[in-house]
Amino acid sequence: MSEDGRPETVPAPTPQPDAKPRHDLQRLKRRADFLRVASRRTKWVTSGFILQAAPTPPPRVRPGEPPSPEPAGPVIRIGFTTSKKVGKAVQRNRARRRLRAIASEIMGTDAQAGYDYVLIGRTETIARPYEMLLSDLRWALKRLGLRR
RNA sequence: UCAGAGGAUCGGAUGGCCGCUGCCGGGCUCGCGCCCGGGGGAGGAAAGUCCGGGCUCCACGGAGACGCGGCGCCGGGUAACACCCGGCGGGGGCGACCCCCGGGACAGUGCCACAGAAAGCAAACCGCCGGUCUAUACGGCCGGCAAGGGUGAAAGGGUGCGGCAAGAGCGCACCGCGCGCCCGGCAACGGGAGCGGCACGGUAAACCCCGCCGGGAGCAAGAUCAAAAAGGAACGGCAGUCCCUCUCGCGGGGACAGACGGAGUUUCCGGGUCGCCGUUCGGGUAGUAUCGCACGAGGCGUCCGGCGACGGGCGUCCCAGAUGAAUGGCCAUCCCCGCUGCAGGCACCCCGGUGUGUGCGGUGUGGACAGAACCCGGCUUACAGAUCCUCUGACGCG
């Protein structure tokens, strides 16, 4: 559609067709999970965010409960934290949404499965260019030895 | 044209790629769920949580008292309000209009520091005047006065004239104040004529008095969900003490006492419960569970009534429902803004500078305040910019 003179829109970065298989992403929602991940002290700090990681514990088997159908293979679980240090509600929401966006773009293909990850927002998360956040996340995974 | 006043509305737009959520339809599946398509998805303040309600629970209902809290010119609006509308009083502006305060200080109590003679009942420091002592003056004493000075936030009407020994509402005029009368107004209040002759300081966001209103807690309220004991609920039966009826018992009637119960305390009344037995129903905890949870004092349009807040009729629409908490992430173009380059226009003038606005470009970690959490009505606070309507003043032209 270049007959209207407008330049072609730059396509969004799409995963390469020959990329590594994507893992399903689950969400961390319980306070105990966040505390457990933080207590491992496995973290990497960038100017855009802080990444924490810990191995996913085996699923809790409840007595008297039928064994839940375990999903085939390990999964990746991600949680997000944006405290009041980031700002008021509008700033916190925006920081969390940007972290969610870079996680859904990268983590499924680049992160080691079987781990829980926590991304902590900082004040810079809002203003930092998007491409920088992406490279920050790849670098942080590599430094933690969890990039595949 | 310039300067200003009041009111209302909006709060970037369009597109592309990738996502989230719940609704509808279809498909797959025993089921949990998954996939496809369609349409919906933050605000005027969603904020602060300062008022008023709906709703839910506190076992249920009625009438008071005390206490506590709030409100307070008048009339109206409303489900209600501390909100809104229209008036009243005071002040500001040439004007449109804006701002401020709002029961009671002769029901009582308290307080009014410092200064000052005196701070609430009248009094007299410096003074003024008369008399008297003394040779005169200064001064002392006696008496009259409260104008002037001084202190203070505030000093017992103010100004002027008369009057007087000096003065003073002592008299008069105007203003203020008080009292009742008349008139206008539903009322707050306003106006008028008259009388009084100053008697009545401030503070109630001090206690208080008067009038009106209010039970408490809050959706983390509250409710539901499979199996088992205690606990629990419903129904039925028996059941405290005394008196009367009765030979006794049953039955009937009456009185009394204790505990519980009105989620401030308390009184009274109606109507209840308590302990035991039987039958039936049945579960605290669960957990990323479900309901509450979105059709409402609802939005929009139009007509009628009203100065207005608002009310009524008709038509039409369904319009966010998350729960580590969705409503977005990235990119492009346009719009607006700032800075800047070039071109040329207008005004001023010290003749090459200043100001203003136009067109075409470039540039930007430029685009206000801010994110629903049960729901409404208000208030308060924050806010870049844009648009519309009405009105006022000045100047010019007709």
Place this chain on the structure above:
RNA sequence: GUCCCCAUCGUCUAGAGGCCUAGGACAUCAGCCUUUCACGCUGAAGACACGGGUUCGAUUCCCGUUGGGGACG
């Protein structure tokens, strides 16, 4: 989200309309004492969160703003 509470020197606090130029303790600084340090003594500096209102007068009473803290599944 809902409901409460608080704000005074660097820290902990007193004051409850005027007597406040806001008091005390610890901490800080200076001097004295001591050979020196500590202790002790003397002295100094240092605060009413902010903005309005009521009042003659506000740290105190009222309203709003801001900033802290707590309770509730």
